[in-house]
Amino acid sequence: MFRYIIRRILQFIPVLLAVTFFTFVMMRAIPGGPFDFAGDRSLPPQVVANLNARYHLDWPMWKQFLSYVVGDEMLGEEGSSRGLIRGDLGLSLRYRGQSVNDIIATTLPVSAQLGFMALLLALFIGIPMGTIAALKQNTWIDYTSTFAAVAFLSIPNLVLAPILIWIFALKLGWFPVATWGAKPPYLWGFLPSLEQMNIDYFKHAVLPVFALGTSSAAGIARLTRASLLQVVNEDYIRTARSKGLRERTVIIVHALKNSLIPVVTIIGPAFAALVTGTFVVELIFGLNGMGKHFVNSIGNRDYSIITGVTLLYAIVLVIANLLVDISYAWLDPRIRFD
Amino acid sequence: MEDREVILDIQDLRTRFATNEGLVHAVNGISYQLHAGETLGIVGESGCGKSVSMLSVMRLLQVPPAKILADAIKFKGEDLMLIPRSEMRRVRGNEIAMIFQDPMTSLNPVLTVGFQIKEPLKLHMGLSDEDATERAAELLTLVEIPDAELRLNDYPHQFSGGMRQRAMVAIALACNPTLLIADEPTTALDVTIQAQLVDLVKQLQHELGMALIWITHDLGVVAGLAERVIVMYAGFVVEDALVDDLYGNPRHPYTAALLRSLPRMDGRSGEVLEVIEGLPPDLLDEPVGCPFAPRCSFVKDKCREQNPLLEEFAPQHNVACWIDINTGEFK
Ligand SMILES: Nc1ncnc2c1ncn2[C@@H]1O[C@H](COP(=O)(O)OP(=O)(O)O)[C@@H](O)[C@H]1O
Ligand code: SF4
Ligand SMILES: [Mg+2]
Numbered sequence: 001m002f003r004y005i006i007r008r009i010l011q012f013i014p015v016l017l018a019v020t021f022f023t024f025v026m027m028r029a030i031p032g033g034p035f036d037f038a039g040d041r042s043l044p045p046q047v048v049a050n051l052n053a054r055y056h057l058d059w060p061m062w063k064q065f066l067s068y069v070v071g072d073e074m075l076g077e078e079g080s081s082r083g084l085i086r087g088d089l090g091l092s093l094r095y096r097g098q099s100v101n102d103i104i105a106t107t108l109p110v111s112a113q114l115g116f117m118a119l120l121l122a123l124f125i126g127i128p129m130g131t132i133a134a135l136k137q138n139t140w141i142d143y144t145s146t147f148a149a150v151a152f153l154s155i156p157n158l159v160l161a162p163i164l165i166w167i168f169a170l171k172l173g174w175f176p177v178a179t180w181g182a183k184p185p186y187l188w189g190f191l192p193s194l195e196q197m198n199i200d201y202f203k204h205a206v207l208p209v210f211a212l213g214t215s216s217a218a219g220i221a222r223l224t225r226a227s228l229l230q231v232v233n234e235d236y237i238r239t240a241r242s243k244g245l246r247e248r249t250v251i252i253v254h255a256l257k258n259s260l261i262p263v264v265t266i267i268g269p270a271f272a273a274l275v276t277g278t279f280v281v282e283l284i285f286g287l288n289g290m291g292k293h294f295v296n297s298i299g300n301r302d303y304s305i306i307t308g309v310t311l312l313y314a315i316v317l318v319i320a321n322l323l324v325d326i327s328y329a330w331l332d333p334r335i336r337f338d
Numbered sequence: 339m340e341d342r343e344v345i346l347d348i349q350d351l352r353t354r355f356a357t358n359e360g361l362v363h364a365v366n367g368i369s370y371q372l373h374a375g376e377t378l379g380i381v382g383e384s385g386c387g388k389s390v391s392m393l394s395v396m397r398l399l400q401v402p403p404a405k406i407l408a409d410a411i412k413f414k415g416e417d418l419m420l421i422p423r424s425e426m427r428r429v430r431g432n433e434i435a436m437i438f439q440d441p442m443t444s445l446n447p448v449l450t451v452g453f454q455i456k457e458p459l460k461l462h463m464g465l466s467d468e469d470a471t472e473r474a475a476e477l478l479t480l481v482e483i484p485d486a487e488l489r490l491n492d493y494p495h496q497f498s499g500g501m502r503q504r505a506m507v508a509i510a511l512a513c514n515p516t517l518l519i520a521d522e523p524t525t526a527l528d529v530t531i532q533a534q535l536v537d538l539v540k541q542l543q544h545e546l547g548m549a550l551i552w553i554t555h556d557l558g559v560v561a562g563l564a565e566r567v568i569v570m571y572a573g574f575v576v577e578d579a580l581v582d583d584l585y586g587n588p589r590h591p592y593t594a595a596l597l598r599s600l601p602r603m604d605g606r607s608g609e610v611l612e613v614i615e616g617l618p619p620d621l622l623d624e625p626v627g628c629p630f631a632p633r634c635s636f637v638k639d640k641c642r643e644q645n646p647l648l649e650e651f652a653p654q655h656n657v658a659c660w661i662d663i664n665t666g667e668f669k
Contacts, residue, residue, distance in 0.1 A: 243431035
């Protein structure tokens with residue numbers, strides 16, 4: 001198992017390099033550049049040329065990429081890049097004087113806290129809902145939960161979030177309208193500090209977590225239901241019943257673990273997507289999260305932020321998938337790593 | 339005749355399934371009795387209702403789509419059709435245990451073999467985990483799995499097909515059942531392993547004294563195992579006889595045809611095996627007349643209109659046919 005994990009991590013390196021390379025090259029290949037506009041005025045060509053030179057955007061592509069990966073020092077050039085290999089993601093092209101590392105360090109924790117809570121919500125609502133719907137197949141409980149799941153799956157965040165704000169913040173006044181309850185410095189770099197983790201923090205979190213998590217909860221509920229309905233027709237479930245076990249024991253002990261195997265598959269990508277930030281929810285609730293920065297940077301052609309955030313997303317995704325594979329082995333003893 | 343106590347008395351069991359295509363008449367009114375310690379073989383082509391009749395007795399079919407009707411299914415005097423579900427659970431795995439056709443899919447792949455053997459021990463006998471582990475190891479030894487204590491921690495995929503079926507036997511025998519129902523337990527196994535399993539179950543039955551219902555579509559297997567055989571066709575019992583009578587003096591045209599289609603052990607070569615022409619009736623149709631009529635070489639007009647009831651032909655030999663197959667004329 002340990003050797004398997006090491007091997008997987010070593011396999012990540014070329015994958016991550018490839019992701020970085022493609023993002024790096026493709027962003028620079030699309031038309032437009034980071035210094036086309038300041039506000040809504042275009043900059044004089046001379047100024048643009050100076051800026052391009054300052055950020056080495058006038059170098060050939062291979063040299064820019066090398067500078068990004070190994071740093072300027074190793075290339076024997078003057079410059080600020082210390083290189084990806086030393087963990088330096090470069091300077092933002094639009095937020096003067098801010099490094100991508102700084103920007104991620106302030107925005108990722110918000111996205112991660114939000115996404116993690118949304119994922120927990122999705123699991124703790126989705127799995128029981130799907131299980132109950134399957135057990136009460138073709139009853140009003142099943143129909144109601146199916147209806148709710150389909151509704152939540154098809155309502156976009158863009159619609160759901162304002163509705164939640166309107167009802168629960170504006171009309172009922174139960175929760176604040178916007179903003180996040182925790183600010184830097186973060187505990188261990190990503191958790192809210194202990195004095196910030198109070199009722200107020202969670203009140204701020206409720207609406208965005210719901211806005212973000214309900215569609216995942218609905219998806220997991222659908223998948224759990226379908227998977228469980230398939231598992232309860234398996235021969236070993238009949239064997240379990242023929243032993244005289246209660247139906248509850250049959251489901252919880254014999255069916256649920258088997259039925260979660262496909263559910264775990266979607267948790268990996270869902271985790272990566274939720275944790276690295278979602279543009280719409282962050283924008284509507286005015287959260288200073290990574291998703292918002294990511295989308296803004298695409299419009300701004302802020303190459304460094306885009307490449308850095310994409311790389312981070314890729315890292316979270318491969319780690320999430322590794323965790324998924326490890327939990328497979330726990331769920332299904334037929335899977336062994338060696 | 340039979341002085342052993344009747345433990346199972348099935349009276350006019352009918353099982354149907356509501357499907358999109360219509361009502362499937364899977365079991366169409368079968369009645370028979372089973373005595374303590376008796377070995378009963380149930381034979382018949384695939385799809386004739388062998389499994390469904392047993393699953394009906396165990397109340398293991400999902401209702402709906404299944405619909406189970408019976409005058410009574412008495413087990414040790416208690417009508418299984420009437421007892422509450424909790425009582426039925428006390429019977430299952432404890433008084434009546436069942437092993438199934440496919441050992442590859444009948445054990446739960448994500449739970450250890452030991453866990454699955456211990457379950458009925460804890461449930462019905464109230465054993466502690468420690469005692470159950472000890473007993474589970476004994477049971478695995480009993481079904482001739484070496485290194486039983488170690489193998490308890492294995493998952494089913496670490497067992498071969500034959501071992502899995504023996505583990506199923508261990509689970510079934512855990513609580514010393516009064517009746518063991520084996521539903522084609524050897525069909526999915528190699529011939530040599532089949533024979534080993536038959537011998538094992540025979541020996542265990544001898545030691546433990548339970549009654550055994552052995553379902554198969556292979557008349558050859560029951561010959562060496564059963565005291566009495568029931569032949570089923572399209573959801574009906576067509577013949578019910580002691581094993582020697584059935585093989586030596588089959589009274590139903592279907593039984594006779596089945597026996598002629600059996601490869602002979604004495605290896606007389608050159609003999610062409612007979613195959614029964616035609617197909618069993620579509621169970622979606624309401625049964626009218628004798629179900630075997632379309633394939634029967636003795637068929638008379640009456641057969642197509644009226645279904646013969648299962649009647650005593652000789653002591654302990656019941657047949658459902660209008661005709662005496664020795665003469666080809668009405669009885
Ligand atoms: N759940 C079900 N729904 C519809 N038909 C079924 C169902 N289970 C069994 N049947 C039908 O009942 C008949 C008897 O099946 P079964 O008892 O399994 O046959 P076998 O004698 O081979 O064990 C078959 O025609 C089968 O298709
Ligand atoms: S009743 Fe008639 S059709 Fe049916 S088995 Fe006997 S002879 Fe054949
Ligand atoms: Mg069957």
